[in-house]
Amino acid sequence: MENYAVFAIVSLAAILLAGIGYFHLHKFSFTKLVFISLALGVVFGFGIQFIxxxxGKITTNAIDWINIVGNGYIALLQMLIIPLIFVSLVGAFTKLKVSQNLRRISFSVLSTLLITTAIAAFIGILSVFAFHLQGASFINGAPDKANLAILKQHQSQLTGLTLPQQIVSFLPVNIFADFAGTRATSTISVVIFSLFVGVAFLYVRKNNPEPAKTFADFIEALHQIVSRIVHLVLQLTPYGIFALMAKATATDSIEAIGNLGIFIIAAYAALLVVLIVHTIILVANKVNPVVYYKKVWPALIFAFTSRTSAGTLPLNVQIQEKSLGIDSAIANFAASFGLTIGQNGCAGVYPAMIATIIAPTVGINVVSVQWVLTLIAVVTISSFGVAGVGGGSTFTTLMVLGTLNLPITIMGVIIAIDPIVDMARTLVNVNDSIVAGVVTARQTKSLDTDTLADSTKIVESVI
Incomplete structure (x- = not known):
């Protein structure tokens, strides 16, 4: 009987996926198709849970089959992270017209990302206070053993390392191992290696233009190949989103969501305030927020539904270049750095909230100025190296908790509803990287205001 039920559920999922495929083949609007897939996945998942x-064993077995699509989609996105970062960052150097701009561009992008992360951390702390979450008394129930085991496995990678030692771990020791993603800090290591390659290229271009041109042509060819692979993978987005949302809503119990509902509301409130801060920055840089959000909306929606900053990278860069009028080199720097440094949602708001919730359980006065400033500093430093895929915030948060000697047990409860919060976190991450591009383009006087003002120049998809 159980096998028949599993077969029926998987068959229905296959029919729904086929329906999505039908609309996809008939050139249905990609943004609308993503929303439809999201809605279908939510309804389908809750239906399974309700029945x-x-x-239940039937739910577990059925979702295991359905999630071949979801896990496969995430695996393909993870496959692209390292190649995307390498070709985007090195490609940014090859596209720099004047080497002297490198310092200004890098400083502007990094300072925007890190300053907004510090602000986001402070907002996360205030959100905990506003919703009276400090002390974790709002949580009912013990942490799930499986979730706790995953957290401890991640934590084991940081055991015995001080914050300075954790920072040193960002440096590449064996770049081929980091290209293979063998460490939790492999992503930031590849970023650092790419920066070295880029700086070396600028030196060679100045002193020996011919081999530099050959290398630049190679990087451009590699970028086009990687971009084509990205296009192929992103065509699977509606199907992946359906499967991922079906899994989340079928296996995250309604009771757990209800118990942690106040945390979800507090997190979304904090992330909304961060978006308001982004908007204020745009206004300060003489950018019309209405025009801006109309143009970046496709990237934000993709980030929200896919829960991956890395997967959004190609669309992020195209929107910066073609819709906002940002120089290609700046767009690649801002989008690539934003994948691994200073993510406002995953590396700013979230770890600050978790630490402030947990700290009172070990006797820390979280309303003291010393605690607030210490936490903001630790969160900002730890924001280096966060992975741009779903779950990257877990490692960053564990780094913060480990540095502050805080227990992780309560996090084992909160992680049960992580996908719900992660959607909004990822949206904020991507928006911050685009804002960093706008600010840098404005400061370097390279922002094409005609393109920015042209309401017809909107990039909806890279597909």
Whole structure:
């Protein structure tokens, strides 16, 4: 009987996926198709949970089959992270017209990302105070053993390392191992290596133009190949989103969501305030927020539904260049750095909230100025190296908790509803990287205001 039920659920999922495929083949609007897939996945998942329960054997087995699509989609996105970062960052150097601009561009992008992360951390702390979450008394129930085991496995990679030692771990020791993603800090290591390659290229271009041109042509060819692979993978987005949302809503119990509902509301409130801060920065840089959000909306929606900053990178860069009038080199720097440094949602708001919730359980006065400033500093420094895929915030948060000697047990409860919060976190991450591009383009006087003002120049998709 159980096998028949599993077969029926998987068959229905296949029919729904086929329906999505039908609309996809008939050139249905990609943004609308993503929303439809999201809605179908949510309804389908909750339907499974309502009939068979969140932890029932039928639910578990059926979702295991359905999630071949979801896990496969995430695996393909993770496959692209390292190549994307390398070709985008090195490509940014090859596209720099004047080497002297490198310092100004890098400083502007990094300072924008890190300053907004510090602000986001402060907002996360205030959100905990506003919703009275400090002390974690709002949580009912013990942490899930499986989730706790995953957290401890991640934590083992940081055991015995001080914050300075953790920073040193960002440096590449064996770049081929980091290209293979063998460490939790492999992403930031590849970023650092790419920067070295880029700086070396500028030196060679100045002193020996011919080999530099050959290398630049190679990087451009590699960039086009990687971009084409990205296009192929992103065509799977509606199907991946359906499967991922079906899994999240079928296996995250309604009771757990209800118990942690106040945390979800507090997190979304904090992330909304961060977006308001981004808007203020845009206004300060003489950018019309209405025009801006109309143009970046496709990237934000993609980030929200896919939960991956890395997967949004190609669309992020295209929107900066073609819709906002940002120089290609700046767009690549801002989008690439934004994948691994200073993510406002995953590396700013979230770890600050978790630490402030947990700290009172070990006797820390979280309303003291010393605690607030210490936490903001630790969060900002730890924001280096966060991975641009779903779950990257877990490692960053564990780094913060480990540095402050805070327990992780309560996090094992909160992680149960992580996908719900992660959607908004990823949206904020991507928006911050685009804002960094706008600010840098304005400061370097390279922002094409005609393109920015042209309401017809909107990039909806890279597909």
């Amino acid at each position: 068979y329960g969140a932890t």
